[in-house]
Amino acid sequence: MTETAVISDRRLAREAAKRRQARRGQAVAAVSTIIVLGGLAAVVLTSPGWPAVRETFFSWSVFKESFPEVLSGFWLDVKIFMIVEVVVLAVALAIALVRTSRGPALFPLRMLGTVYVDLFRGVPTILLVYLVGFGVPALQLTGLPTDPVVLGGIALALSYSAYVAEVYKAGIRSVHRGQRDAALAVGLTEGQAMRHVILPQAVRRVAPPLLNDFVALQKDVALISILGPQEAFRIAQIVQGENFNYTPLIAAALLYLAVTVPLARVVDRMGGGGGEVR
Amino acid sequence: MSAPVLEVRGVTKAFGSREVLRGVDLTVSEHEAVALIGASGSGKSTLLRCIDLLEEIDDGDIHLDGEVITDPSVQPVEVRRRLGLVFQAYNLFPHLTALQNVVLGERRVHGISRGEAEERGRMLLARFGLEGREHDRPDNLSGGQQQRVAIARAFSGRPRALLLDEVTSALDPELVGEVLAAVRDLKVEGMTMVIATHEMSFAREVADEVAFLHDGRILEQGPPERVLGSPESPEAKRFLSRLLDAGRI
Numbered sequence: 001m002t003e004t005a006v007i008s009d010r011r012l013a014r015e016a017a018k019r020r021q022a023r024r025g026q027a028v029a030a031v032s033t034i035i036v037l038g039g040l041a042a043v044v045l046t047s048p049g050w051p052a053v054r055e056t057f058f059s060w061s062v063f064k065e066s067f068p069e070v071l072s073g074f075w076l077d078v079k080i081f082m083i084v085e086v087v088v089l090a091v092a093l094a095i096a097l098v099r100t101s102r103g104p105a106l107f108p109l110r111m112l113g114t115v116y117v118d119l120f121r122g123v124p125t126i127l128l129v130y131l132v133g134f135g136v137p138a139l140q141l142t143g144l145p146t147d148p149v150v151l152g153g154i155a156l157a158l159s160y161s162a163y164v165a166e167v168y169k170a171g172i173r174s175v176h177r178g179q180r181d182a183a184l185a186v187g188l189t190e191g192q193a194m195r196h197v198i199l200p201q202a203v204r205r206v207a208p209p210l211l212n213d214f215v216a217l218q219k220d221v222a223l224i225s226i227l228g229p230q231e232a233f234r235i236a237q238i239v240q241g242e243n244f245n246y247t248p249l250i251a252a253a254l255l256y257l258a259v260t261v262p263l264a265r266v267v268d269r270m271g272g273g274g275g276e277v278r
Numbered sequence: 279m280s281a282p283v284l285e286v287r288g289v290t291k292a293f294g295s296r297e298v299l300r301g302v303d304l305t306v307s308e309h310e311a312v313a314l315i316g317a318s319g320s321g322k323s324t325l326l327r328c329i330d331l332l333e334e335i336d337d338g339d340i341h342l343d344g345e346v347i348t349d350p351s352v353q354p355v356e357v358r359r360r361l362g363l364v365f366q367a368y369n370l371f372p373h374l375t376a377l378q379n380v381v382l383g384e385r386r387v388h389g390i391s392r393g394e395a396e397e398r399g400r401m402l403l404a405r406f407g408l409e410g411r412e413h414d415r416p417d418n419l420s421g422g423q424q425q426r427v428a429i430a431r432a433f434s435g436r437p438r439a440l441l442l443d444e445v446t447s448a449l450d451p452e453l454v455g456e457v458l459a460a461v462r463d464l465k466v467e468g469m470t471m472v473i474a475t476h477e478m479s480f481a482r483e484v485a486d487e488v489a490f491l492h493d494g495r496i497l498e499q500g501p502p503e504r505v506l507g508s509p510e511s512p513e514a515k516r517f518l519s520r521l522l523d524a525g526r527i
Contacts, residue, residue, distance in 0.1 A: 181332055182369035186383030187359035187435055196382060200373050 059247045066239045066248040073235035074255045076149070077221045080231070084153050084160070084221070085214060091161040096168035097194070113165070120162035126223050128155040133227040152224030160217050167209050171202035211267040215260045222256075232256075281344065282307050283439050283470045284329065288338035290494075291321075291328055298324045300494035301338070306439065306472055311465050313481035313502070314474040316491035317517060322474035323366070325491070326441045329472070330363045343438060359387055362432030366444040368424045370416040376403060376427045377412040380434050387435065402430040406460050422453030429460050439470040446477060458484075478521060482506055490514045 044050060098106060099113040120128065132155040137146045145151055175198045183193035203210075225234035232255055236248035284306040291299040298321045306312050314322045327333045329340055331347065331354040340348045347357045370379050380399040384390050390398075403412055406426040416424050425445055432440060442461065446454045458480050464471065465484050475481055481488055481502060488505040490498040492513045498505050509515050 176369075178365060178367060178369040179371065181327075182365065182371065183382075184332060184354075185330055185358055185361075185363040185365075186431060187355060187387040188383065189355050192386050196386065197371055201371075204373065 056244075057246045057250055059245055062243055062245045062247040063251055066236070066243075067251045069239060070232050070236050070248055070251045071255065073230050074232040074252070076229060076231040077218075077233075077255075078259070080149065080153055080156075080221050080224065081218050084156050085217060087153075087157045088160045088164050088217070089210075091157065092164035093168055095161065095165035096172060099165065099169055100172045102190075117162045117165055120158045121166070123159075125156065125159045125220055126226070128159050129223045129226060131155070132158070133224075148227035149224065149229045152227050152229065156217065156220060156224070160213060160220075164210065164213055167206050167213065168202065170209075171206035172198060174205055175201045208267050208270045211263060211270065215263050215267070218259055218263070219256055222252075282341070283310075283343060284472065285341040286325070286329065286338070287340070289325070289328060289335050289340060290337040291324055291333060291335050298494055299328070299335075302491075302494070302496055304472075304489060304496060304499075306470060308470055309468040310486045311469075311471040311473060311484055312487045312489055313485035314472060314489050314491055315476070315478070315481060315505075315517075320491045321494045322491055323443050326363065326443050326472060326474055330361050330441055331357050332363075359383075359435055360438045362435060362437035362440040364425070364428050364432045364440070364442045364445050366447050368416070368421070368428045368448070370424055370428055370431075372416050375413045375415055376408060376419065376423075379416070379427055380431045383431065384434050399430075399434065402434055403427070405463075406430050407456065420453060421449045422456045425449065425457045426460050429457070429464075433464065433469075439472065440464065442471060442473045442475070444474050444476060446475070476521075478506055478518075490517070492517070 047053075095113045095116060098109045099117070101110060123131075129152055133148055133151045136144055136151055136154075145154070172194075179197055179201065180193055183197040184190070188196065221231065222233040225231055225237070228234070230238075232252045233249075236252040239248040240246055282305045284304070286302055286304040289299050289302045290297065302321070302325055304312065304325075314325065316322055324333060328335050335348055338348075339346050342357060342360060346352070370376075371382065374382065377396060377399050380402055381392075381395040384395045384398065385392065400412060403409065406429060408423060408426055408430070411419060411423060411427075416427070419427065425448075429442075429445070445461070446457050449457060454477070458477065461471070461473065461480075462484055473481070473485065485502050487499060488502045489496050490505055490509070490511070490513075492511075497511045498509060498514050505514065506518065509518060
């Protein structure tokens with residue numbers, strides 16, 4: 001017992017030095033944070049226009065009044081986000097599988113997949129929302145959706161499935177060729193190899209970039225507002241117009257942040273562990 | 279003499295303009311172990327991959343139990359289910375446990391119930407000294423353990439022949455023995471095997487026949503004592519003397 005309890009002087013000295021270094025590091029971090037944040041605050045708060053900006057952007061009374069309305073609109077954003085996300089994940093996976101397939105019979109589908117990705121990834125999302133939202137109803141075909149929420153959701157799904165398909169594809173390509181060989185060698189078919197061996201590894205590896213696209217989609221739901229649906233951004237704009245005060249937009253921004261920031265922390269955590277490349 | 283399990287006849291294979299196999303003939307009888315030796319790049323791995331139909335051959339044909347498996351009308355999946363292949367780099371599925379690695383083929387291919395497949399998988403792992411490691415992922419196993427899982431996986435479908443592609447080349451020296459012991463064990467059981475290897479003493483011990491592959495052709499084939507002891511071709515002599523110099527024999 002006494003033997004193991006002995007700690008050498010050199011070790012004690014080294015630990016004391018480490019503690020000193022850590023304390024100095026914390027002090028430096030604290031001071032620099034105060035200087036940077038304090039400086040920024042000083043610049044903003046002493047600017048000539050600050051009193052006016054505070055009234056038009058950060059009015060507590062307007063915030064309290066508009067928040068419930070903006071929040072009720074935000075539920076529509078959340079609903080659209082959740083449905084579109086599920087559609088995107090499924091459609092994108094189908095496109096990625098087609099694009100990474102090998103058989104000659106699938107050549108036309110492969111080509112179609114390439115065109116799809118080129119087209120919908122190449123066109124600005126806001127343009128797609130316009131084109132689908134106003135163009136499809138203008139065709140006046142029966143059976144096509146006319147609800148702007150549905151049309152806006154379709155436009156977002158087209159755009160994001162093209163992005164997400166490329167993420168999936170990169171994941172599938174990143175799985176070592178030896179994995180496919182091994183799967184075939186144990187007697188699996190190409191399809192079984194994809195499903196049981198390659199896809200599980202691919203999806204695990206691309207989970208962080210997939211979540212990153214989730215965050216982007218969650219924000220871009222606001223683009224649907226140009227078609228008229230009363231979601232958070234739209235309502236904030238309306239209330240802003242009524243009061244000549246921008247605070248409702250800040251309320252909307254806070255709501256988006258309330259969803260995207262936790263998502264971002266999830267992304268951070270996933271990037272830390274697992275997903276190793278071999 | 280029983281009918282051959284595997285027969286390779288005049289097989290050629292080129293990758294682009296690089297001819298890797300230039301007319302290989304090889305016959306493997308039931309319960310026989312054939313060691314394939316030769317320098318890196320001589321075509322050993324390619325030959326094994328061609329037999330398992332992971333590569334398409336250009337010319338010649340390969341027979342398994344008398345059936346021409348390289349015929350375009352043959353379903354590769356059906357053939358691969360009758361063969362087992364062990365890779366140099368193990369190629370275990372990293373997202374699955376040792377047990378899941380072993381039973382994946384059994385379950386998906388032969389449609390065996392989960393309980394039955396796992397029972398059999400457990401027994402196989404135990405047989406190769408991996409009792410208690412069933413639920414470990416490959417990451418948590420040593421190289422030697424991983425390769426033994428890979429051997430159990432290749433063996434789980436009760437193949438007609440096992441193809442071993444330099445199964446000890448990626449291992450630290452002190453782990454080579456345990457993997458060779460697993461192969462020895464299969465030989466005792468009478469498994470038909472083609473063993474590409476750099477371990478000459480092992481080839482001498484386990485193989486019934488040694489085939490020396492050089493530049494895409496089999497230059498010499500015969501009992502280990504003759505091919506390894508008194509090779510005839512200058513290429514084989516040179517290859518063996520180089521191994522001798524490196525202290526590898």
